[in-house]
Amino acid sequence: MHALIQPVTTLKPVSGGRRASAAKMTHLARLEAESIHIFREVAAEFAKPLLMYSIGKDSSVLLHLARKAFFPGRIPFPLLHIDTGWKFKEMITFRDETAKRLNAQLIVHTNEAGKAAGVTPFTHGARYTDIMKTEALKQALDKYGCDAAIGGARRDEEKSRAKERVFSFRDAQHRWDPKNQRPELWNLYNGRLRRGDSIRVFPLSNWTEVDIWTYIHTENIPVVPLYFAKPRPVVDRDGLKIMVDDDRLPLNPGEKPHLENVRFRSLGCYPLTGAQVSTADSVPAIIEEMLRTTTSERQSRAIDADSAAAMENRKREGYF
Amino acid sequence: MAAVPVKPAASQNPVESPRTLEQFLAQQREIDLLRFITCGSVDDGKSTLIGRLLHDTRQVFDDQLSAVANDSRRWGTTGEVPDLALLVDGLQAEREQGITIDVAYRYFQTPRRKFIVADCPGHEQYTRNMATGASTADAAVVLVDAEKGVRVQTRRHTHIVSLLGVHNVILAVNKMDRIGYDKAKFEAIAGEFVAYARKLGVQNIEVIPVAALTGVNVVNRGAATPWYTGRTLLEALEALEGLEVARTDGLKELRFPIQLVSRPDANFRGYAGTIASGDISVGEEVLALPSRKSSKVREITTADGPLERAGALQAVTVVLEDEIDLSRGDVLVHPDHRPTLARTFDANLIWMGEAPLLPGKRYEFKIGSRYVKGLVDSIQHRIDVNDLTTREAEALDLNGLARVRIALEEPVAVDDYKLSRATGSFIIIDLLHFGTVGAGMVIAPNAAGQRASSDVVWQPTRVTAAIRANQKSQKPAVVWFTGLSGSGKSTIANALEQALVQRGHHSYLLDGDNVRHGLNKDLDFSEGGRAENIRRIGEVSALFVDAGLIVITAFISPFRVDRNRIRERIGDTFIEVYLSTSLEECERRDPKGLYVKARAGEIREFTGIDSPYEPPLAPQLSIDTSKQEIGATVDQILRYLENKGFLHQADPGL
Ligand SMILES: Nc1nc2c(ncn2[C@@H]2O[C@H](COP(=O)(O)OP(=O)(O)O)[C@@H](O)[C@H]2O)c(=O)[nH]1
Numbered sequence: 001m002h003a004l005i006q007p008v009t010t011l012k013p014v015s016g017g018r019r020a021s022a023a024k025m026t027h028l029a030r031l032e033a034e035s036i037h038i039f040r041e042v043a044a045e046f047a048k049p050l051l052m053y054s055i056g057k058d059s060s061v062l063l064h065l066a067r068k069a070f071f072p073g074r075i076p077f078p079l080l081h082i083d084t085g086w087k088f089k090e091m092i093t094f095r096d097e098t099a100k101r102l103n104a105q106l107i108v109h110t111n112e113a114g115k116a117a118g119v120t121p122f123t124h125g126a127r128y129t130d131i132m133k134t135e136a137l138k139q140a141l142d143k144y145g146c147d148a149a150i151g152g153a154r155r156d157e158e159k160s161r162a163k164e165r166v167f168s169f170r171d172a173q174h175r176w177d178p179k180n181q182r183p184e185l186w187n188l189y190n191g192r193l194r195r196g197d198s199i200r201v202f203p204l205s206n207w208t209e210v211d212i213w214t215y216i217h218t219e220n221i222p223v224v225p226l227y228f229a230k231p232r233p234v235v236d237r238d239g240l241k242i243m244v245d246d247d248r249l250p251l252n253p254g255e256k257p258h259l260e261n262v263r264f265r266s267l268g269c270y271p272l273t274g275a276q277v278s279t280a281d282s283v284p285a286i287i288e289e290m291l292r293t294t295t296s297e298r299q300s301r302a303i304d305a306d307s308a309a310a311m312e313n314r315k316r317e318g319y320f
Numbered sequence: 321m322a323a324v325p326v327k328p329a330a331s332q333n334p335v336e337s338p339r340t341l342e343q344f345l346a347q348q349r350e351i352d353l354l355r356f357i358t359c360g361s362v363d364d365g366k367s368t369l370i371g372r373l374l375h376d377t378r379q380v381f382d383d384q385l386s387a388v389a390n391d392s393r394r395w396g397t398t399g400e401v402p403d404l405a406l407l408v409d410g411l412q413a414e415r416e417q418g419i420t421i422d423v424a425y426r427y428f429q430t431p432r433r434k435f436i437v438a439d440c441p442g443h444e445q446y447t448r449n450m451a452t453g454a455s456t457a458d459a460a461v462v463l464v465d466a467e468k469g470v471r472v473q474t475r476r477h478t479h480i481v482s483l484l485g486v487h488n489v490i491l492a493v494n495k496m497d498r499i500g501y502d503k504a505k506f507e508a509i510a511g512e513f514v515a516y517a518r519k520l521g522v523q524n525i526e527v528i529p530v531a532a533l534t535g536v537n538v539v540n541r542g543a544a545t546p547w548y549t550g551r552t553l554l555e556a557l558e559a560l561e562g563l564e565v566a567r568t569d570g571l572k573e574l575r576f577p578i579q580l581v582s583r584p585d586a587n588f589r590g591y592a593g594t595i596a597s598g599d600i601s602v603g604e605e606v607l608a609l610p611s612r613k614s615s616k617v618r619e620i621t622t623a624d625g626p627l628e629r630a631g632a633l634q635a636v637t638v639v640l641e642d643e644i645d646l647s648r649g650d651v652l653v654h655p656d657h658r659p660t661l662a663r664t665f666d667a668n669l670i671w672m673g674e675a676p677l678l679p680g681k682r683y684e685f686k687i688g689s690r691y692v693k694g695l696v697d698s699i700q701h702r703i704d705v706n707d708l709t710t711r712e713a714e715a716l717d718l719n720g721l722a723r724v725r726i727a728l729e730e731p732v733a734v735d736d737y738k739l740s741r742a743t744g745s746f747i748i749i750d751l752l753h754f755g756t757v758g759a760g761m762v763i764a765p766n767a768a769g770q771r772a773s774s775d776v777v778w779q780p781t782r783v784t785a786a787i788r789a790n791q792k793s794q795k796p797a798v799v800w801f802t803g804l805s806g807s808g809k810s811t812i813a814n815a816l817e818q819a820l821v822q823r824g825h826h827s828y829l830l831d832g833d834n835v836r837h838g839l840n841k842d843l844d845f846s847e848g849g850r851a852e853n854i855r856r857i858g859e860v861s862a863l864f865v866d867a868g869l870i871v872i873t874a875f876i877s878p879f880r881v882d883r884n885r886i887r888e889r890i891g892d893t894f895i896e897v898y899l900s901t902s903l904e905e906c907e908r909r910d911p912k913g914l915y916v917k918a919r920a921g922e923i924r925e926f927t928g929i930d931s932p933y934e935p936p937l938a939p940q941l942s943i944d945t946s947k948q949e950i951g952a953t954v955d956q957i958l959r960y961l962e963n964k965g966f967l968h969q970a971d972p973g974l
Contacts, residue, residue: 025633027353027434036635037594040579044648044689069592071623071637073584155425162424165452179421183448183672185455185759187594188686188747192754206436208427214348288341 028215032065035203037187038166039069039150042201043076045191046148049201050107052137053079055091056267057223058152058204060098061212064221065203066150067102078105080140080149084132085115086269088245094224107144111136121271122250129272138174147193150201156208166205172196213290217283227286229263229278240274347431354557355436356488357453359481360463361473362420362442365494369463369532370426370439371404373554376539379428404532421446423453432558442473447480447719448672451759454481455745459488459560461553462513466499466529470512476705478513479721482520483668483761485741488560489517490526492553496545497531503547519708524560528553571740573657574598574606575733577688578650582637590621590637591646593689596742599631600638600652607655608646609733614655615640649690651733651743659733659743660765664697668737669716669724673750673757677716678790679724683757687732687746694728696748726760737761788868794825795966796865798890799957802877802936803899804928805914806906808945808953809874812899815954817872825967827870830857845925851882858886865893870966878927880934893966897957898939903928905946 025033042049051066053059066075081095099106111119114131121128141149155162160178167189169182182190191199204212216223234241235255242249244257249271251257262275263286280289358366420441428435438453454460460481464474481489491513499505510527517525528537529545530553536542539554551559575596582590600606600617607614619639620627630636638652646652653659671677679696701710702722716722726746737744748758789796799816801809813829820827836843840856843849854877861871877883887894906928907915918926925931936942941960943953961967 025352026350028349030353030633033594033633033635037579040592040635041689044580068623069635070582070584072588072590072621073582156427159424162426163422181422181449183452183747183756183759185452185747185756186741186745187456188688188745190686190747190749190754190756192684192749194754206425206427210348210429214345217345218349284341284345287345291341291344 028211028218031207031211032068032215034187034206035065036069038189038201038203039066041187041189041191042148042150043070045189046199048144048146049077049148049150050080050141050144050146051075051077051150052152053081053095053106054152054267055081055087055095055098055224056152057212057216057227058154058207060221060223061207061215062150062152062204063098063102063104064219075102075104077150078107078144080107080109080144080146082133082136082140083108083110084128084136084269085110086121086132086248086271088224088226088243088267088270088273090226091224091267094222098222107140109136109140109143111139121269141174141198146198148191148199148201150203152204153202154204154207154209154212155202164202164205166202167191168200168202170198170200174198176200210287210290213283213287217287223283224267226264226267228281229261229285230281231259232262232275233257234260234262234275241276242273243270243275245270351429351431351433353434353436354459354560355438355457356459356461356557357423357438357440357450357457357481357486358461358463359440359450359454359477360442361465361468361471364442364463364465364468364474365405365532366439366442366463367405367420368403369461369492369494369530369538369553370437371406372532372535372538373437374426374428375404376535377428377430377554422449430554430558435557440477444473444476444719447476448670450477451480451484451670451672454484454486455759457481457484457486459490459557460486461490461492461557463492463494464509464513466493466495466505466509469509470516472706474513475516478517478522479520479703479705479708480670482517482522483670483721485737485761487523489522489524490528490553490556491517492528492530492532494530494532496529496536497534501529501536501544503545526550526556528556571597571735571743573659574600574652574654575659575735575740575743576600576606576638576652577690577743578608578646578648578652579689580648581646588639589643590619590639591650591652592635592637594635595630595632596688597632597740598654598657599629600636601629602627605655606638606640606652607658608644608650608652609658610661610731611644611646611650613644613646615642615644617641649688651688653733659735661731661733662765663694663729663731664725664727665734665765666700666723666725666763667746667760668763669696669722669748669758669760671716671718671720671722671758673755674718675750675757676718677720677722677758679714680788680790681793682751684749684751685726685728685746686749687734688743690732691749692728692730692732693751694726697725697727699724723763724760734762734765736764738764788866794868794870795893796868796870797893797895797961797966798861798865798871798873798886799895799897799961800861800877800883800886801872801874801897801899802883802939803901804903804906804933805876805926806909806911807899807901808950809876809899811950812945812953812957813872813874815950816957819954819958820870820967823967825870826868827872828864829872829874830860831874835860851879854879854882855885858882858889861886862890865890870961876927876933878931878933880936883936895941895960896936896939898936898942900935900942900944901946902944 070076079099111132119128119131153161155164163178165181165184167184168176170176233244235244235251235257241262260277261279263278263280264273264275267273278289280286358370360366422441424439426437426439438457440450440453462474462478464470478489493506493509506529513527514525528550529548530537532538536544537552539552541552575598576593577596578591578593580592582592600620602617602620604617605614606617617638618641620630621637621639677696679698682693682695685692685694699713699716700723702713702716702720703710705721713722733743735743744762746760747756750757801813803809810831813831817827817829835857840853843853857873857875861873864871883896910916914923917923918929927933941957943956945953
C-alpha cells in the first residue's frame with residue numbers, strides 16, 4: 001500500500017451505517033460484538049473483576065467497549081492504574097478526566113516500597129520494570145482480591161501474545177504457563193477457578209493496530225494528546241528520542257533537549273518511551289502515517305530491545 | 321496494515337487497492353472478516369505457509385523481518401533463506417524444540433477481506449489446542465507434505481474440522497518443489513483426500529498445489545505448475561462465500577441467550593446478550609426457556625441508540641413489556657420456533673482432559689451462558705480417525721473422539737450443532753481442578769429415540785458397576801486376606817480401610833464380627849458350614865463390587881478350592897493377600913488364647929493344629945507381618961492398588 005495514499009487533511013468521523021443491516025456485519029462490527037460479549041461474561045462470572053487501565057489508545061478503546069457493553073448502566077468494575085511515578089504528565093491528566101467523564105471508580109496503585117527504595121528507570125535498568133510494574137501489579141491484584149483482570153493486550157502486538165487465550169489462566173503467583181493453557185472453544189469461556197487463581201481477560205485479542213485506529217476514528221474516541229505530533233523537547237539517547245517531560249530526567253554530558261515535531265506510537269514511562277518524528281496531528285493523519293510505516297509498534301519501547309523472548313518471560317512472571 | 325514492498329505483489333485482485341485515505345477508511349468500514357485455521361501434520365509447513373502469506377501480502381514490518389533474519393541464523397531450518405516460519409512460532413519452547421505447541425493467531429488483510437489465521441499445532445498431543453483454533457473458524461487450510469502424502473494427523477485434523485462444522489476445507493499440497501511439481505503425484509494425494517473428506521460430509525473441498533518455501537501458488541502463481549489452472553491459496557480464501565450463513569449455520573430462528581441482567585436503576589431492567597441466530601424485533605412476542613415465561617419486546621437498546629430490529633451476532637440489550645424474572649442462562653426464542661428443551665441428548669465429544677473421561681462421573685457443563693452439572697451417561701462408540709470405524713469403549717482418553725449420551729441435572733435449550741454452533745456446543749469442566757476437559761457438539765436433540773422432553777426425569781439407560789465406581793473415583797475390588805488365625809488379617813484389614821477412607825474412597829470391611837452374627841448365624845463350624853460361610857461371603861463381596869465398593873475381607877479361608885471359586889466368581893478384581901506369618905509366630909502371639917485351647921484339645925479342627933491351611937499358589941501379595949510394621953504393610957497394599965489403577969489418582973488439571 002506504500003505510496004498509494006495521498007495525504008488528506010480533513011476527514012470527518014463517520015458513524016452508523018455498519019450497524020444498519022443485520023444480515024451482513026463488517027469486520028469492525030464483528031470485533032466490537034465479540035469484545036462486548038467478553039465484557040459481559042466477565043461481569044457475570046467473576047466476583048471481583050477490575051480493568052487494568054494503562055491510559056493508552058488500546059485502553060481508550062477498551063473503556064469505550066466496556067461502556068457499550070453495560071449501557072445504559074455504568075461500567076460495573078473499577079479501573080486500576082499502576083502508577084510507576086514516571087508516566088507522562090499528560091497521561092495522568094487524561095486518566096483523571098476519563099474516569100470522571102465515565103463516572104468510573106479509579107484505583108491508582110504504586111509500589112511504595114520500590115519508590116521508597118529509590119527505584120528509578122535510571123538506577124535499576126530492567127529491574128525497574130519488574131519492581132514498579134510487574135510487582136506493583138501483583139501487589140494491587142492481591143490487595144483488591146481480584147479474580148479477573150481485564151487488559152487491552154492484542155494478539156497482533158507480539159509473538160507470545162499471539163498465543164494467548166482470551167481468558168488467560170494465572171495461578172496464585174500470577175504465573176502464565178504457556179505450555180499448558182486451558183482449551184478455549186467457541187465463545188464458551190471457562191470462568192471457573194480455585195481460590196487464589198485468577199484470569200486475565202483480553203477483550204481486544206483479535207483487534208489489530210489498524211482496527212484500533214480505524215475504530216477510534218469511526219467512533220470518535222478520545223485519546224491522550226501525546227499520540228498527536230507537535231513540537232516537544234527531546235534528547236537523542238540509544239537510538240530513541242526521549243521526551244524531557246519534567247526536570248527529573250538526568251541529562252548525559254553533551255545532551256541538550258531540543259524541540260522536535262514528534263508523537264508517540266505507544267505510551268509508557270516517559271524515560272523509556274521513544275518518540276517518533278512526525279507531522280501526524282490527527283487520527284486520520286496517524287492512520288495515514290501508519291500505512292507508510294515499516295516498523296512494528298513495540299519497537300518504540302525499550303523493554304523489548306534485548307531479545308525476542310523478553311516479553312514471554314515477563315508474561316510468565318506476571319507482567320501484563 | 322503497514323507494508324514492506326519486498327517485491328511487487330502480482331495484482332490478481334479484482335478489487336482495487338485504496339488510492340486515498342478516505343477510500344482506505346471507507347474500505348475498512350465495509351470489508352468483512354474470514355477466520356481460518358491452518359492444520360495438518362508436524363513439519364508439513366504450516367508456519368512457513370503463514371509466514372509466506374504474511375510476507376507476500378506485505379504485512380511484515382522491517383524490524384520483524386530483521387528479527388527473523390537474526391533468529392534464522394540461530395534456530396532456522398532453511399539455511400540461507402530467511403525462515404519465514406519464525407514469523408509465527410512464538411514461544412521459547414517452540415523455537416527451542418522446533419515444534420508448535422499452541423495456536424498462534426495472525427492477522428492480515430487484502431483489499432477484499434480481513435483475515436484471522438489460527439496456526440494450529442500438528443502434534444497429536446496438542447490436539448486440544450488445534451480444536452481451540454478450529455472452533456471459531458470459517459474455513460480450514462489442511463496441509464500435506466507432497467512427499468509424504470495424507471497421514472494420520474491429516475485425517476485427524478480433517479475429522480475434527482468437520483466435527484466442528486467447518487464446511488470449507490482447502491487442502492494445500494505443500495513442498496511441491498520436492499516432488500518436481502509432479503502432476504500425477506499431486507492428483508493421487510488430492511484423490512485420496514477428497515474421498516476421505518467426502519465421507520466426513522465436508523461440503524466445499526478445494527485442492528491446491530503449493531510450495532510455501534518459494535511461494536508458488538500461495539499468493540502469486542509462478543511458472544512451476546503450468547498444468548494447474550485453479551486458484552492460488554489467497555484467491556481461494558478471498559473468494560469463499562456464504563460465511564454469514566455458514567457462521568450461524570443455517571438456523572434462521574431466534575436464539576438469544578441471556579448473558580447478563582442489566583439493572584442500573586429501578587427504572588430499567590434489560591437482558592444483555594449476543595444474538596446467536598435469527599433476529600428479534602420490537603413488538604414481537606418472545607418466550608424464555610427453560611422457564612417458559614413469555615412477554616413482548618418493548619425495546620432493543622444499544623449504546624448507539626435503540627434498534628427496531630437486531631440480527632445474528634449483534635450484541636444488544638432487550639427490554640421486555642412485562643416484569644418477568646429472567647436470569648443469566650435463559651434463552652429467548654419465538655414461541656413458534658423453539659429449540660429442544662432436554663436433559664439428555666447425544667453429542668460428539670472431543671476429550672481434552674489428562675485423566676480419561678469416565679461415564680457416570682459428575683462434571684460441570686457450560687452451554688451458552690448456562691452452567692449445569694451432569695454426566696456422560698454412556699459412550700456409545702469411539703471413533704477411529706484412520707478409517708472412521710467405530711468401536712465400543714468404557715473410557716475416553718486425551719484427544720479421543722466419541723459419540724456419547726449426555727445426562728444433565730437440569731433441562732437446557734439446545735439445537736443440533738449442525739444448525740447452530742452457539743446453541744449446539746458445550747464444554748465440560750472438571751469439578752476438582754476446573755480445567756476444561758472436553759468439548760461437545762449436540763446431535764439432532766429432537767430426533768426420535770432420544771428422551772428429549774424435560775418432563776422425563778433422567779434415568780440412566782443402564783447403571784453399570786463402572787458408572788457407580790466412576791462416581792466414586794475408584795475401581796471396585798475385593799481385597800481378600802487369607803492366613804492363619806493371628807496372622808494379622810483383622811488388624812491390617814482395619815488399618816487398610818482407615819487409609820482408604822482417609823483418601824476419600826468408599827470401602828466395606830467384612831469380617832467375622834459382622835458376618836457370623838447375622839448373615840451366617842445359621843451356620844456351624846462343620847466342614848460344610850465353613851464352606852458355605854466362605855461362599856456367602858464371596859457372594860456378598862460380588863454384590864458390593866457391583867455397587868462400586870472396595871471390599872475388604874478378613875477370614876482364615878483355609879481351603880484353596882473355596883478361594884478359587886470366589887476368584888472365578890469375581891474375576892480379576894479379586895486381590896488375594898496372603899499373610900504368610902508362620903504358625904510359630906501366630907502361636908506365640910495367640911491374642912485370643914485359641915491356640916492354647918486347640919493344643920489342649922478344647923477346640924477341634926483348629927486351622928494349623930488339627931486342620932490344614934492351604935497357602936495360595938499365586939497370591940497377588942504375600943506378606944509376613946512379623947517382618948514389617950503395620951504401616952508398611954498398608955502402604956504396600958495401597959501402592960499395589962494404585963499401580964493397578966484401582967484408586968484414581970488426582971488429575972493434575974489445567
Ligand atoms: N522444500 C520445501 N520445504 C518446505 C516447504 N514448506 C516448508 N518447508 C520446510 O518444512 C519444514 C517444516 O516447516 P514448518 O513451517 O516449521 O512446519 P509446521 O510444523 O507445519 O509449522 C521446515 O524445514 C520448512 O523450511 C516447501 O514448500 N518446500
